[in-house]
Amino acid sequence: MKAPASENREKNANTEIKSVIRTDKLIRTVTDADGQELHILQGVNCQIYAGESVAILGSSGAGKSTLLGLLAGLDQASGGEIWLNDQPMSQLDEEGRAQMRQQVGFVFQSFQLLEHLTALENVMLPLELAGEKDYQAKARQWLERVGLGERTKHYPRQLSGGEQQRVAIARAFAGDPLVLFADEPTGNLDSVTGQSIIDLLFTLNKENNTTLILVTHDANLAQHCQRRLTLSDGLLHEEAAVAVAEEA
Ligand SMILES: Nc1ncnc2c1ncn2[C@@H]1O[C@H](COP(=O)(O)OP(=O)(O)OP(=O)(O)O)[C@@H](O)[C@H]1O
Numbered sequence: 001m002k003a004p005a006s007e008n009r010e011k012n013a014n015t016e017i018k019s020v021i022r023t024d025k026l027i028r029t030v031t032d033a034d035g036q037e038l039h040i041l042q043g044v045n046c047q048i049y050a051g052e053s054v055a056i057l058g059s060s061g062a063g064k065s066t067l068l069g070l071l072a073g074l075d076q077a078s079g080g081e082i083w084l085n086d087q088p089m090s091q092l093d094e095e096g097r098a099q100m101r102q103q104v105g106f107v108f109q110s111f112q113l114l115e116h117l118t119a120l121e122n123v124m125l126p127l128e129l130a131g132e133k134d135y136q137a138k139a140r141q142w143l144e145r146v147g148l149g150e151r152t153k154h155y156p157r158q159l160s161g162g163e164q165q166r167v168a169i170a171r172a173f174a175g176d177p178l179v180l181f182a183d184e185p186t187g188n189l190d191s192v193t194g195q196s197i198i199d200l201l202f203t204l205n206k207e208n209n210t211t212l213i214l215v216t217h218d219a220n221l222a223q224h225c226q227r228r229l230t231l232s233d234g235l236l237h238e239e240a241a242v243a244v245a246e247e248a
Pocket residue numbers: 030031032033038040058059060061062063064065066067
């Protein structure tokens with residue numbers, strides 16, 4: 001397994017390099033409508049380090065969203081193990097899983113904002129549920145950080161696609177997640193807006209040292225990541241070595 005890129009080695013210079021997510025022979029099998037077993041993930045092994053940015057690539061139907069859902073604790077594996085910060089997920093009960101989900105953020109292709117809540121309320125809600133005291137001030141700060149300080153009272157339908165995705169990014173980062181998962185974050189955006197979302201994700205990734213795990217078909221977005229992993233035939237392969245130039 002590759003060591004993280006130079007940037008992260010620098011950040012981790014005085015600390016042990018730590019994997020934030022590790023999987024061992026991760027399996028996901030589902031039964032389709034005809035009663036046929038579908039072996040989506042057939043033994044995925046991976047190790048992702050603190051602060052890294054990783055792209056997960058693969059053709060449509062390869063199982064990328066399935067894998068992301070398992071890593072984020074949204075679905076349960078059929079076999080194998082996932083460790084989040086050295087904690088095995090299979091050992092967690094319902095409450096443990098709920099706590100675990102508070103350590104991760106998720107950005108979806110379709111934004112998934114609550115339609116009847118304003119931008120501010122969308123960002124505030126998970127913070128409030130997590131017991132954060134200054135949830136309103138924190139939500140407002142995050143909306144300002146993604147450039148939406150003037151849009152706090154807008155409902156999702158009153159926002160453009162790029163603005164909605166920025167609200168979703170603010171919501172995901174506001175919880176100060178260890179890992180931020182994004183499934184096709186630019187998939188529903190035009191290329192200019194998509195680029196601004198990419199820039200925003202990577203700026204926040206650097207500033208907060210959040211680990212970023214992205215599923216994308218967007219070659220430009222994948223190139224921004226330190227590592228690219230490709231899912232095919234139910235297995236994950238490291239596609240390219242760290243492409244970030246070593247600094248002198
Ligand atoms: N709960 C389920 N029941 C039946 N089939 C499923 C289920 N979940 C996923 N699948 C199937 O598993 C395969 C992988 O789905 P997944 O959504 O993970 O693919 P993907 O790589 O994200 O594709 P895309 O790039 O199109 O989003 C697909 O063929 C899908 O139809």
